[in-house]
Amino acid sequence: MHLHLPKPLHGWRAFVGEVGIIVIGVLIALGAEQFVESGHRRLEAIQADDSIRNELAFNLGRLQSRSTIHSCVDRRIGEIQSLLDRAADNADIVTPRWIGRPQTWAFASSQWQAESQAGRAALVDPRKLSAYAVMYARMEDLAGEMTLEQTDWAKLRTLEHLRRLEPAEAFELNTILQDARYRDWRLALVTTQLFTMANSFGIHATHNSTPASASVCLPITTSRAQANRLSVWPFGEP
Secondary structure, eight states: OOOOOOOOTTOHHHHHHHHHHHHHHHHHHHHHHHHHHHHHHHHHHHHHHHHHHHHHHHHHHHHHHHHTTHHHHHHHHHHHHHHHHHHTTOSBOOOOSOOOOOOOOOOOOHHHHHHHHTTOGGGSOHHHHHHHHHHHHHHHHHHHHHHHHHHHHHHHGGGGGOSBOOHHHHHHHHHHHHHHHHHHHHHHHHHHHHHHHHHHTTOOOOOOOSOOOOGGGSOTTOOHHHHHHHOSSTTOOO
């Protein structure tokens, strides 16, 4: 018995050619699909990068506003220190009319969290992504420092109601003042580091539209009524 293989209608050569065309077509389709997917991922990476950079620029604008009052904070700390030093020789003090407080700022991180949770942040260049993570972590740290700083200054404002400082009170207020001094120093140091890092990646601070309180910049002789009139807050200062 002889087996006869079916022959293609137009011959084996034509058949192989047709199969080859089909295979090439499939490969082209797969390549095109991969090209489109690659392009889509590149676009997502660019969008994620832009979103994160814009949020960091917003936060840098707030840090820049904080930096503008650093000299005021430093001066007020010096004034309070002089008052406490004089109390060591004479418990009767010249009561400051106004202590004030540094402005505190909140930092945004919603875009960073959204891009990270959606997996798009992972598409960003690893070197940049690592730097962004460090910057957000340091900003979160600074936000915590500013929150604690407010407690220090709330305690220092008790000086507005004292006429006399006993040694124990002077010691406690000195401890609080040194804590406030350190926090202000650390805020200035880390802010400088953040701006250096941001500049290396071409991220520049955007304008901070939130009004800044000049509370700590007002003279120590300012009355509370006058300070409240000058406040950017409708309900005055604490």
